[in-house]
Amino acid sequence: xxxxxxxxxxxxxxxxxxxxxxxxxxxxTDEKALIRILGKRNASQRKMIAQTYQQIYNQSLFDSLRSxxxxxxxxxxxxxxxxxxERDARxxxxxxxxxxxxxxxxxxxxxxxxxxxxxHLMAVRKAYCSLFDCSVEExxxxxxxxxxxxxxxxxxxxxxxxxxxxxxxxxxxxxxxxHESIKxxxxxxxxxxxxxxxxxxxxxRATFAxxxxxxxxxxxxxxxxxxxxxxxxxxxxxxLCIECPEKHFAEVIxxxxxxxxxxxxxxxxxxxxxxxxxxxxxxEEHNKMYNESVEDAVxxxxxxxxxxxxxxxxxKQI
Amino acid sequence: xxxxxxxxxxxxxxxxxxxxxxxxxxxxTDEKALIRILGKRNASQRKMIAQTYQQIYNQSLFDSLRSxxxxxxxxxxxxxxxxxxERDARxxxxxxxxxxxxxxxxxxxxxxxxxxxxxHLMAVRKAYCSLFDCSVEExxxxxxxxxxxxxxxxxxxxxxxxxxxxxxxxxxxxxxxxHESIKxxxxxxxxxxxxxxxxxxxxxRATFAxxxxxxxxxxxxxxxxxxxxxxxxxxxxxxLCIECPEKHFAEVIxxxxxxxxxxxxxxxxxxxxxxxxxxxxxxEEHNKMYNESVEDAVxxxxxxxxxxxxxxxxxKQI
Numbered sequence: 116x117x118x119x120x121x122x123x124x125x126x127x128x129x130x131x132x133x134x135x136x137x138x139x140x141x142x143x144t145d146e147k148a149l150i151r152i153l154g155k156r157n158a159s160q161r162k163m164i165a166q167t168y169q170q171i172y173n174q175s176l177f178d179s180l181r182s183x184x185x186x187x188x189x190x191x192x193x194x195x196x197x198x199x200x201e202r203d204a205r206x207x208x209x210x211x212x213x214x215x216x217x218x219x220x221x222x223x224x225x226x227x228x229x230x231x232x233x234x235h236l237m238a239v240r241k242a243y244c245s246l247f248d249c250s251v252e253e254x255x256x257x258x259x260x261x262x263x264x265x266x267x268x269x270x271x272x273x274x275x276x277x278x279x280x281x282x283x284x285x286x287x288x289x290x291x292x293x294h295e296s297i298k299x300x301x302x303x304x305x306x307x308x309x310x311x312x313x314x315x316x317x318x319x320r321a322t323f324a325x326x327x328x329x330x331x332x333x334x335x336x337x338x339x340x341x342x343x344x345x346x347x348x349x350x351x352x353x354x355l356c357i358e359c360p361e362k363h364f365a366e367v368i369x370x371x372x373x374x375x376x377x378x379x380x381x382x383x384x385x386x387x388x389x390x391x392x393x394x395x396x397x398x399e400e401h402n403k404m405y406n407e408s409v410e411d412a413v414x415x416x417x418x419x420x421x422x423x424x425x426x427x428x429x430x431k432q433i
Numbered sequence: 434x435x436x437x438x439x440x441x442x443x444x445x446x447x448x449x450x451x452x453x454x455x456x457x458x459x460x461x462t463d464e465k466a467l468i469r470i471l472g473k474r475n476a477s478q479r480k481m482i483a484q485t486y487q488q489i490y491n492q493s494l495f496d497s498l499r500s501x502x503x504x505x506x507x508x509x510x511x512x513x514x515x516x517x518x519e520r521d522a523r524x525x526x527x528x529x530x531x532x533x534x535x536x537x538x539x540x541x542x543x544x545x546x547x548x549x550x551x552x553h554l555m556a557v558r559k560a561y562c563s564l565f566d567c568s569v570e571e572x573x574x575x576x577x578x579x580x581x582x583x584x585x586x587x588x589x590x591x592x593x594x595x596x597x598x599x600x601x602x603x604x605x606x607x608x609x610x611x612h613e614s615i616k617x618x619x620x621x622x623x624x625x626x627x628x629x630x631x632x633x634x635x636x637x638r639a640t641f642a643x644x645x646x647x648x649x650x651x652x653x654x655x656x657x658x659x660x661x662x663x664x665x666x667x668x669x670x671x672x673l674c675i676e677c678p679e680k681h682f683a684e685v686i687x688x689x690x691x692x693x694x695x696x697x698x699x700x701x702x703x704x705x706x707x708x709x710x711x712x713x714x715x716x717e718e719h720n721k722m723y724n725e726s727v728e729d730a731v732x733x734x735x736x737x738x739x740x741x742x743x744x745x746x747x748x749k750q751i
Contacts, residue, residue, distance in 0.1 A: 244592070250591070251592075253594065256631050268631070274558045277562070305579070315567070
């Protein structure tokens, strides 16, 4: 369930565009108005607003935002105002083109591939081609080394069946295949790559359950024993995103605020990409795991308009 | 260029449905009327006709065709009347579920993956999920053995960039990679699989040209020297479909009529799936390669309404 709240009868895109334009004019910017509008519209409404704004003022809404805002607030509101497939294509491209990239930068690719609907992933691949003149799998193949390349190319190429059809015989058999490969520390074995990269999510959850039942430890625990560094990390994230995406994003939010300093990019990404998907569940999970709501985590670690914007996406009246 | 001819101002779907209904009624069927209508409408017009027929008569057009026609004519007209993505999904499923399947049965998967637009392949994958409750890559992974599985899963999962962007440095480098793997007779090497399965078609054609320039033999010739049976055959088809699909389909049509007997399923598939795509070019290629038009090949090997239907799809007035 999404956390973002949309007015029952929202203003028309023309009215919204006019209010936005007014917020940009004069001395200073009325950030509260920007948050009140953009933070309370769904993806298709935001798209309509951006198009309408362009038509009326012959100016890009994104350029107006860029010229008036700055810092983490700007980054967050730009990401949010982007059409979701385009937004995710850009996030993936940033990750692939990062100069000094660690495996953590690649998590976003796994998130888009394993914690989105097949339809959304397809739309992201389409947007990627339009924006960057090549396919996402092509860019992964030429920017990422083996063995990560193998699993990432497969995951982004999937178009999983999206209804609940589970074959328990297959689940048992494939749990055995997974266990065999993990036992041999072959985390890039074809079995692992194909099972995780082609099966529907319900089938995979059944396979993970069989794994636990049969071998008394979870697939996560066994992967973590392999000592395979980055590959192990990426696989763990993939399995978590398949098994329970809200748990993964609760972990991401926690990691972004935990300890000294805040990783605002990480926090923004988690909230912006999931506010319209499953933020209510992520919040429940975060509460359960860390005894703190996502809202309180945001309040504790951010400030100003950036804080207000994130809280708005979390459904709080500010 | 397509061979099928559409009237400039075609009758409405309602008029077409009424004419079809009349053709089914009374003593015997008016096959010529069926051919005249369905054989001269494009995919979206056929879809509209099938929907309209269903609405008016509360009966499926496909069922009506099935109850009135038979043999190769029925098979061909059903395949043609199907929506193209659904048609190709069914062809792939038939290939995967064939009891005694040889590598030739799998050619259709390569054709759909390598000789269609990325958009069409995406639509086929979507249709496959709707029709068969699992993804096409899932079915390939569980029905086809290695090493064919590896190349087929990759090819059907591609979403290639579809504009002409070629990087000659990449083409030269990847020609070397391909040559290296082929020289070592490793036809399922990751390099081959990823290059063929992710790059855009223009880039790949440049790579094949570099290959020829650098090594004085074509990639086809070198693959054929590997002695790798089915894998060699499948790769050759993939490269041909990427390099010059019209040549591949000219070969298919030739194979279907050459010698004693006719492989009607093969002939039907080639003409039905390409009549709206590139049949004019296929005909030119067929003429060049075998000194005979596709039309003459059809006339020489088929008869009756089946012949008339295929000739109509080839653009001939019958």
